[in-house]
Amino acid sequence: MFNREVPLKEKSIVFIGFMGVGKTTIGKLVAKKLYRDFVDIDEEIEKEYQMPVSQIFSSIGEKAFREREKSMIIDYCQQKLQIISVGGGAFLQEEIRNVCLSSCIVFFLDLSWESWKERISLIIDSRPVLQDRSLEEIEELFYKRQEIYSVHHSKVSTDNQEMEEVADYIVDSLKLAWELYD
Numbered sequence: 001m002f003n004r005e006v007p008l009k010e011k012s013i014v015f016i017g018f019m020g021v022g023k024t025t026i027g028k029l030v031a032k033k034l035y036r037d038f039v040d041i042d043e044e045i046e047k048e049y050q051m052p053v054s055q056i057f058s059s060i061g062e063k064a065f066r067e068r069e070k071s072m073i074i075d076y077c078q079q080k081l082q083i084i085s086v087g088g089g090a091f092l093q094e095e096i097r098n099v100c101l102s103s104c105i106v107f108f109l110d111l112s113w114e115s116w117k118e119r120i121s122l123i124i125d126s127r128p129v130l131q132d133r134s135l136e137e138i139e140e141l142f143y144k145r146q147e148i149y150s151v152h153h154s155k156v157s158t159d160n161q162e163m164e165e166v167a168d169y170i171v172d173s174l175k176l177a178w179e180l181y182d
């Protein structure tokens with residue numbers, strides 16, 4: 001599954017996980033610590049359409065958003081040295097899973113439901129997938145989505161961890177892997 005034609009050190013890094021686990025915030029920190037470019041796919045699509053994701057969903061629809069999400073991720077995964085945070089639903093698409101897993105290093109940011117629940121107020125208004133769902137329905141979605149995140153190269157548990165701590169752990173584990181395998 002791992003394409004070894006590109007040295008590990010040059011491979012782009014992809015962050016996956018449920019909405020609100022910290023892909024954007026931690027991805028930015030890791031990029032800063034490694035002096036690399038950072039790209040957040042949701043933010044790039046928002047820039048392109050000049051509107052927030054929730055408005056993209058209501059105006060052009062989720063299907064069109066998913067198509068753009070796929071083409072953009074494929075483009076970025078073909079580049080080296082990128083730090084890429086994808087949207088929480090990106091791994092629903094098999095083609096995205098395949099391209100990320102074959103050409104990049106995929107980190108799954110894991111957070112328990114109990115911890116996630118405490119963060120809901122920070123994200124509920126800006127995530128269209130969470131709108132009009134009861135807490136029970138969101139919990140069901142949370143557990144259902146764990147299956148798509150189960151394919152990854154490395155899992156990082158973020159429960160009770162400060163963002164800086166998580167980012168430092170990721171950078172240390174990457175440096176170790178580069179030393180061991182390149």
Ligand SMILES: Nc1ncnc2c1ncn2[C@@H]1O[C@H](COP(=O)(O)OP(=O)(O)OP(=O)(O)O)[C@@H](O)[C@H]1O
Pocket residue numbers: 017018019020021022023024025026042085086087088089119122123127158161162163166
């Ligand atoms: N380790 C952490 N501890 C406390 N708060 C955190 C942590 N990581 C992220 N947060 C906070 O949780 C919120 C959601 O984080 P973020 O936007 O990075 O999630 P995301 O995974 O990118 O979500 P989405 O998939 O919806 O884009 C932010 O307000 C962020 O500051």
Ligand SMILES: O=C(O)C1=C[C@@H](O)[C@@H](O)[C@H](O)C1
Pocket residue numbers: 018019042053086087088089090126127128129
């Ligand atoms: O989990 C999801 O389906 C989504 C997560 C966000 O990052 C955005 O990509 C969008 O709100 C959809």
Ligand SMILES: [Mg+2]
Pocket residue numbers: 023024025040042085086087
């Ligand atoms: Mg994000």
